[in-house]
Amino acid sequence: MAGLLRVVATPIGNLDDLSPRAARALAEADVIACEDTRVTRKLLSRVTSRARLVSYHARNERERTPELVHRVAKGEKVTLVTDAGTPGLSDPGQRLIAACIDAGLRVEVVPGPTAAVAALVLSGLPTARFVFEGFLPRTKGERRRRLERLATEERTLVFFEAPHRIAQTLRDMSEVLGARKVALARELTKIYEEVVRGTLPELAERADGLRGEITVVVAGAEPRSPDATPADIAARLRELMRAGTSKKDSIAAVAAELGVSKKLVYQTALDEEI
Numbered sequence: 001m002a003g004l005l006r007v008v009a010t011p012i013g014n015l016d017d018l019s020p021r022a023a024r025a026l027a028e029a030d031v032i033a034c035e036d037t038r039v040t041r042k043l044l045s046r047v048t049s050r051a052r053l054v055s056y057h058a059r060n061e062r063e064r065t066p067e068l069v070h071r072v073a074k075g076e077k078v079t080l081v082t083d084a085g086t087p088g089l090s091d092p093g094q095r096l097i098a099a100c101i102d103a104g105l106r107v108e109v110v111p112g113p114t115a116a117v118a119a120l121v122l123s124g125l126p127t128a129r130f131v132f133e134g135f136l137p138r139t140k141g142e143r144r145r146r147l148e149r150l151a152t153e154e155r156t157l158v159f160f161e162a163p164h165r166i167a168q169t170l171r172d173m174s175e176v177l178g179a180r181k182v183a184l185a186r187e188l189t190k191i192y193e194e195v196v197r198g199t200l201p202e203l204a205e206r207a208d209g210l211r212g213e214i215t216v217v218v219a220g221a222e223p224r225s226p227d228a229t230p231a232d233i234a235a236r237l238r239e240l241m242r243a244g245t246s247k248k249d250s251i252a253a254v255a256a257e258l259g260v261s262k263k264l265v266y267q268t269a270l271d272e273e274i
Contacts, residue, residue: 009112
């Protein structure tokens with residue numbers, strides 16, 4: 001009988017969010033592939049399971065994937081989990097899922113918690129259309145280049161960030177994206193859950209010392225006007241600079257947002273004495 005890979009979402013903080021179906025998938029598994037066996041054992045304290053736990057994380061997924069595919073192929077039920085949330089979303093999983101699909105094996109998903117969607121809903125920002133960007137690059141130059149490519153994105157933007165980088169990331173966002181609305185959701189579903197809302201410049205000044213898992217939700221760009229006038233350009237420049245964005249970064253942001261050249265924005269700044 002053919003085996004099965006179950007991709008199971010697990011609680012992002014509150015263990016009460018483990019669904020009955022997810023609990024059943026853990027109980028029925030022959031093997032549970034998990035990011036950290038210690039974290040998963042805590043989860044299994046709520047489930048009766050005789051499954052063998054094997055580590056499956058970013059450092060070993062390339063080597064371990066063939067072994068797990070072989071187990072599914074020979075008829076075993078393999079359950080894939082991460083420490084929190086849905087496997088494959090900024091966590092290991094996509095490689096194993098793709099390998100099983102390529103091998104013609106059955107793959108099933110047990111949906112559940114994900115910090116990206118929880119934070120998006122709590123942000124108060126538009127939810128109908130959004131983009132999940134995961135973690136931004138760690139180096140400042142690469143991070144800013146990624147943000148510059150997102151400057152004209154009109155959908156709500158969702159990011160993950162580590163607490164020791166959140167202040168610098170928000171400063172970069174403020175300089176590149178301007179004074180947009182933003183929400184920081186931290187420790188979701190846990191005792192100290194908190195959502196802080198404001199503008200990028202405001203939260204950049206308050207982010208030092210934040211702890212815990214952080215999801216950043218940023219308003220999308222205003223729809224671009226292909227026929228932006230000098231008055232439009234000047235108004236947006238003044239808005240960004242009043243919010244604390246440097247003149248250089250404001251020029252780059254306005255050029256990206258309005259779909260005009262930096263040269264035109266720079267000349268407008270000179271003409272309008274901004």
